[in-house]
Amino acid sequence: xxxxxxxxxxxxxxxxxxxxxxxxxxxxxxxxxxxxxxxxxxxxxxxxxxxxxxxxxxxxxxxxxxxxxxxxxxxxxxxxxxxxxxxxxxxxxxxxxxxxxxxxxxxxxxxxxxxxxxxxxxxxxxxxxxxxxxxxxxxxxxxxxxxxxxxxxxxxxxxxxxxxxxxxxxxxxxxxxxxxxxxxxxxxxxxxxxxxxxxxxxxxxxxxxxxxxxxxxxxxxxxxxxxxxxxxxxxxxxxxxxxxxxxxxxxxxxxxxxxxxxxxxxxxxxxxxxxxxxxxxxxxxxxxxxxxxxxxxxxxxx
Amino acid sequence: xxxxxxxxxxxxxxxxxxxxxxxxxxxxxxxxxxxxxxxxxxxxxxxxxxxxxxxxxxxxxxxxxxxxxxxxxxxxxxxxxxxxxxxxxxxxxxxxxxxxxxxxxxxxxxxxxxxxxxxxxxxxxxxxxxxxxxxxxxxxxxxxxxxxxxxxxxxxxxxxxxxxxxxxxxxxxxxxxxxxxxxxxxxxxxxxxxxxxxxxxxxxxxxxxxxxxxxxxxxxxxxxxxxxxxxxxxxxxxxxxxxxxxxxxxxxxxxxxxxxxxxxxxxxxxxxxxxxxxxxxxxxxxxxxxxxxxxxxxxxxxxxxxxxxxxxxxxxxxxxxxxxx
Numbered sequence: 001x002x003x004x005x006x007x008x009x010x011x012x013x014x015x016x017x018x019x020x021x022x023x024x025x026x027x028x029x030x031x032x033x034x035x036x037x038x039x040x041x042x043x044x045x046x047x048x049x050x051x052x053x054x055x056x057x058x059x060x061x062x063x064x065x066x067x068x069x070x071x072x073x074x075x076x077x078x079x080x081x082x083x084x085x086x087x088x089x090x091x092x093x094x095x096x097x098x099x100x101x102x103x104x105x106x107x108x109x110x111x112x113x114x115x116x117x118x119x120x121x122x123x124x125x126x127x128x129x130x131x132x133x134x135x136x137x138x139x140x141x142x143x144x145x146x147x148x149x150x151x152x153x154x155x156x157x158x159x160x161x162x163x164x165x166x167x168x169x170x171x172x173x174x175x176x177x178x179x180x181x182x183x184x185x186x187x188x189x190x191x192x193x194x195x196x197x198x199x200x201x202x203x204x205x206x207x208x209x210x211x212x213x214x215x216x217x218x219x220x221x222x223x224x225x226x227x228x229x230x231x232x233x234x235x236x237x238x239x240x241x242x243x244x245x246x247x248x249x250x251x252x253x254x255x256x257x258x259x260x261x262x263x264x265x266x267x268x269x270x271x272x273x274x275x276x277x278x279x280x281x282x283x284x285x286x287x288x289x290x291x292x293x294x295x296x297x298x299x300x301x302x
Numbered sequence: 303x304x305x306x307x308x309x310x311x312x313x314x315x316x317x318x319x320x321x322x323x324x325x326x327x328x329x330x331x332x333x334x335x336x337x338x339x340x341x342x343x344x345x346x347x348x349x350x351x352x353x354x355x356x357x358x359x360x361x362x363x364x365x366x367x368x369x370x371x372x373x374x375x376x377x378x379x380x381x382x383x384x385x386x387x388x389x390x391x392x393x394x395x396x397x398x399x400x401x402x403x404x405x406x407x408x409x410x411x412x413x414x415x416x417x418x419x420x421x422x423x424x425x426x427x428x429x430x431x432x433x434x435x436x437x438x439x440x441x442x443x444x445x446x447x448x449x450x451x452x453x454x455x456x457x458x459x460x461x462x463x464x465x466x467x468x469x470x471x472x473x474x475x476x477x478x479x480x481x482x483x484x485x486x487x488x489x490x491x492x493x494x495x496x497x498x499x500x501x502x503x504x505x506x507x508x509x510x511x512x513x514x515x516x517x518x519x520x521x522x523x524x525x526x527x528x529x530x531x532x533x534x535x536x537x538x539x540x541x542x543x544x545x546x547x548x549x550x551x552x553x554x555x556x557x558x559x560x561x562x563x564x565x566x567x568x569x570x571x572x573x574x575x576x577x578x579x580x581x582x583x584x585x586x587x588x589x590x591x592x593x594x595x596x597x598x599x600x601x602x603x604x605x606x607x608x609x610x611x612x613x614x615x616x617x618x619x620x621x622x623x624x625x626x627x
Contacts, residue, residue: 013422013424014422014423014424014526016424019422019423019424022419022422022423023423023428026419026420026423026432027432030432030435030436033439033494034435034436034438034439034494034498035435037450037453037454038438038450040450040453040454040461041449041450041453044453052459053458053459055464056456056458056459056460056461056463056464056465057453057454057456057459057460057461057464058461058465100342100343100346101343103339103340103342103343104339104340104342104343104344106336106339107336107337107339107340108340110333110336112333113333113336114322114324114329114333115329119340119344122344122347123343123347126347126350126351126352127610128607128610128611128614129351129355129603129607130351130354130355130603130606130607131351131353131354131355131356131357131358131599131603132354132358132582132599132600132602132603133579133582133583133586133595133599134357134360134361134582134586134592134595134596134599135353135354135355135356135357135358135360135596135599136350136354136357137586137587138357138360139349139353139354139357140349143353144349155346155349155350156350158346159343159346159347159350161347164343189335190333190335190336190339191335191339194339215441218443219441219442219443219444219445220443221443221444221445221559221563222558222559225583225587226583226587237443237445237446238445240443240445240446240449241445241448241563244445244448244449244452244566245566266459269449270449270453273446273449273450276443276445276446277441277442277443277446280441280442281438281441281442284434284438284441285434288434288437291437292433292437292502
């Protein structure tokens, strides 16, 4: 008898048939657009180069081969240098960026700061007024003289005002004033309160902002595109970009002589792509949670 | 009456924070640590944002690198006259605005559809999995996206030409040389990369809708579709309107990565793929035409700013808390 009384919520669910139709449609769309292309890149990177030249890119290698990875790992020291550089830029940039953004956000979240309105506006105004690329380029390359340095791939992305908004909202809404007050009464300095009380309490928001910042640094190709000439300072994505056009050039050159060039150009291209996107995609399931939370926090400005 | 006044005054006194009575020096002394904490970001904002604003004046000089900004000859609006007289000016403005309009409309409607569909699905696990996969393209850099599109579109090795076109016995298409396909490819690429992201935003808003509304509707015998059209969508509309206006505010700024990487910066496609951001970049770094780049950049900065300010005003009238300032 009890079993037959369904809750309202249960009653309101869509019928199993609709549910299956919806799920199938989603599975096909997501599979075709999000899963298949990635599999194709991975599949191609394990295909013999000659097979790609003849049959084109495919998910399942017609002729399996690891020659692309052999080539990339054994014959291109450039890749390792770029990898190292990207890891360095990402780590240093995210660490410094998140800390200084948190400090600023914390200061403007404090209600007893007299000029907090002014400093909030000082940051928010940059949403509206921007100089655009040309003056930005000249400030970094001419005024600061940072063209062709590693620093120019770090400094521009240290601060993103959106993340300051996210952090400020979090500080203002989730850290009660009483905690700060009691710390003050106990004689903790402003800095100590920030480091030992505020930062640990704000870990979820800090994690989200860190994710976004890491993503921005890892995936960046624009700063090297603007500023870097010296090929020893190419970061990973920019190296990938250069290879896209350079390998094309190489391929045209060798095609005229024989189809079997000495370099596995097509498969190596895809292997590079796998190595460029791989680390983030592997880490993705673990930090997706923070990412989603950060997105939804950011949607509400307090 | 008098009592009320006193009470009111008392409350007013209480609500006046202590800092109101501090002068500048006292405040600096008292909150010294907090102000010190702001210094790094202030410096970066000055370098990244405030100095370039001053640097916009480069659009009014005949810039010579050897002389620097201040010693270069002042030419007034000549750079602009030059820029506005080229056919590029109309083309890139049109491309930037039209692409953005299409992106905004499709992004919001597809994401709303996906969010509602995911919301109605029965298994929580399934929702999570779909969401994860849909968000994945957002994590790929535009360079990697370029590789992925290349592996489909390449004329002699791409999946479409070697597998699909061959199976249908059709001639291969050289996508990277034919402008007519690119509006569709760009729109698809944009939608592909951002749908997961937008879906999550809208999904979060869906979760916030009061459940008792649906319960009341069921009791009254409303069908699922009735519920979606009469409750879900109306309840979502404030969020959608704000998202819409914020995107409209950015209508003069294009996604550089999308328009630069996905068409592989192919010269044959500029007519349909070129937008303000890529045009400014090419003028500055590839053609070395600094006055042109500066004029186009100034044009984008000023018109862009006016649109952002207007959109923000409209947002404010809908929802005060969502406006930027």
